[in-house]
Amino acid sequence: MASSSSDIGVNLDALTCSVCLQIYKEPVALPCGHSFCRVCIETYWESKEEDTGCVCPNCREVFPQKTKLKKNVTVAHLVDNIVNVKKGGTGGTWGTESHCEVCNGEAAKRCVPCEILCCEKHLKPHQQKGHKLVDPGVKIEELRCTEHGKPIQLYCKDDESLMCLMCTGGEHQDHKVVAVEIAHSELKGVLAAKYPHVSQSMERVASQLQQVQKEKEQTENSSRDAEDRLEEKGKLVCKLVNESVDLMKREINKRKMEKLSLLGKQREKLEQQLEDLRQGKSTMDTAFQKMEAVSFLQGSKDVLKMLETMSDFTSVKRTPLPVLDFSKEEKNLDGLITLNKKFLEKIQKGPVEHPEKVELDQNNLRRLYGRSPSLDQNSAHRRIKISGDLRTATRTGTENQHPEHPDRFDFYEQVVSRDCFSSGRHYWEVDVRSSRLWGIGICLNSMGRKGWESGLGENPESWCLRKHNNKFSAHHNDRRTSLSIPGDHERFGFFLDCEAGELTCFGDSRVLHVFRGNFTDPVKPAIWVWGDGGSVHFVHLVK
Incomplete structure (x- = not known):
């Protein structure tokens, strides 16, 4: 059974x-x-x-x-x-x-x-x-060695492969082999160490995603509002143009009717004169052809009197009325049409030249993308004093009484701007004539402000141009690149292209160095000042 x-x-x-x-x-x-x-x-x-x-x-x-x-x-x-x-x-x-x-x-x-x-x-x-x-x-087959069909019990660290006991005698003979349980534990430890960083990165990316979504919604709303305003303005422009045309047409029609009235009166008078002349001519024709001598002489007085009246007609001179001239009104409309054509051409070309057509000339950059950053007092180290116009950072010998703030640098004498960029193109200049030791660049807004890892250029979240001992260098992620810069420049320019992921550093109208990174994450201009009494100044640029 x-x-x-x-x-x-x-x-x-x-x-x-x-x-x-x-x-x-x-x-x-x-x-x-x-x-x-x-x-x-x-x-x-x-x-x-x-x-x-x-x-x-x-x-x-x-x-x-x-x-x-x-x-x-x-x-x-x-x-x-x-x-x-x-x-x-x-x-x-x-x-x-x-x-x-x-x-x-x-x-x-x-x-x-x-x-x-x-x-x-x-x-x-x-x-x-x-x-x-x-x-x-x-699946059971997933737990067995594909070559020998035996249970998988070992892990080869050299080849990063799973193996059974029989595999140890082959190509893995001299490799570092451990039990799968040990490898499992070690790998879990590695992943556990990386887990916080992944979580933090997820939070940053999620925050940036929220910012992108917020900017997207703001862009859509502002675009929709702008379109609505333009629609209303367009209707108003059309209304004003139509009213102007109608007013001009009424004025033209009024002047036309006045002239036609005068011409009508002249026509009536001339037609009456023509009729009188026609009758006089007929009387004369009759006198010439039918009247006998006695009759002709008897009626001659009437004929002569009529001829005197006809002679008055010939002395009358008609003054032609002036031709109607509407060129002034047409010129006004022509001016409006020309204005609209120029306006359309300007819109089609865009407010600025396309970036690929704009040469990296500081005058162009200053005119098209010039910015005047202001310093964030809440981020300034206690040995950094900020000027009243928020554009100059000065290194002091003693600590200033800055209040506690989570954004304040506590290790390096640094300060960041209040301006934050994550899209578009931006150009600013920094005056360094009052400082012999400095660092200038940008950092992610999320960069830490505490401890030795917060130095500009000392971490993956900042990019910095430095001058130290009369030597220039570029720094990022604790890596240094020496730069050959002759002379002692008083002003340096920085051009940030967020979409291209480039920060171009200028000195004396020439490119000194180009940093590359992910600049669609919010970044801020930053300053690092060494040496007591030294100061660095954000230049006020007027477009």
Whole structure:
């Protein structure tokens, strides 16, 4: 009769060979009743050099002579059932990746030596025997060496590869090999050391992402507001233009009607004169053709009188009315059209030249991108005094009574600006004529302000141009680059292109050095002043 799931659960421990600690393979029974794998018991007896005969590994019963090993049919049948369950055979839905292969309950772990999924209840025997247990989703083949098929137990540090015991005799023979548990512990330690840095980086990136999102929303809102304002202004401009055109048309029409009225009156008068002349001519024609001498003489007075009237017509001179001139009005409209054309051309060209067309000339940079940073008093070291206009930092011999602030430098005589840049292009200049020892550059707004790691150029979050002992150098991440700068310059320029990731340093109208980094993170201009009495000044640039 086939074994039920409960039967298998009860007999699971009895199905494990006490020699190899795995489910029986070809089980055989000894006369004492204990069963073992055939290969396991034979190997066990061969390894013993006792003259007392064959001994049972479990109860230590001695058999005077080697007993004939017979197959334990019952145990073999149960083992076959277990195998069928694991293969998804007669066990129905058993053997899935989420169910115990003994009772079909929720699987908690997989036993690697026995290659079986177990729930919490049926896991205990495997735990007691010290079997290796892994999560249910782990495949057994993933825990075996791909070359030898043996369990993975070692880790090669030289090759960073997993291996079994048989691999040690090959190409890993002279390599540094440790147990996987040791490698696991060491790697966890390395990751644990890096974890805080990753967490801090995540926080910084998340904060920057929030800033980007905020700027995006501000940009969309400001753009939408600007478009609405332009729409209203456009409507107003169209309204004013239409009203101007309508006013001009009304004025033109008024002047046209006045002139047409005058022309109409002149026409009526001329038409009446023409009619009178036509009648006089007709009378004269009749007199010439039909009247006899007596009749002609009798009516001559009337004819002559009429002719006198006609002579008055010929003396009349008509003064033509002036031609209507609308050129002034048209010029006004032409001026408005020209103004709009220039306005459109300016918009199409943009407020400034495209950066790729702008040469790195300090005059151009000063005109297009000039900035006048002001110093942040809350960041100034106690030996740094800030001027009233917030543009000059002076190194003092004694400490100033600056209040406590988390942004204040406590180790180096440094100060940063209140201005913070994360996009666009910016140019500023620094006057150093009153200092022989200084450091000037930028730092991330997130750079620490406390301790020896806060020096400009001494960490990955700052970039600094320095003058020390009349020698110039560029510093970043505690790395120094010597610079050959002839002369003693009084002013240095700095051009920050956030999108290009470049900080270009100028001296005497020439490029001295170019720093490269991720300048889309918020950065601030910064100053470091050595030597009592020395001062460095942010120049006020007027575009």
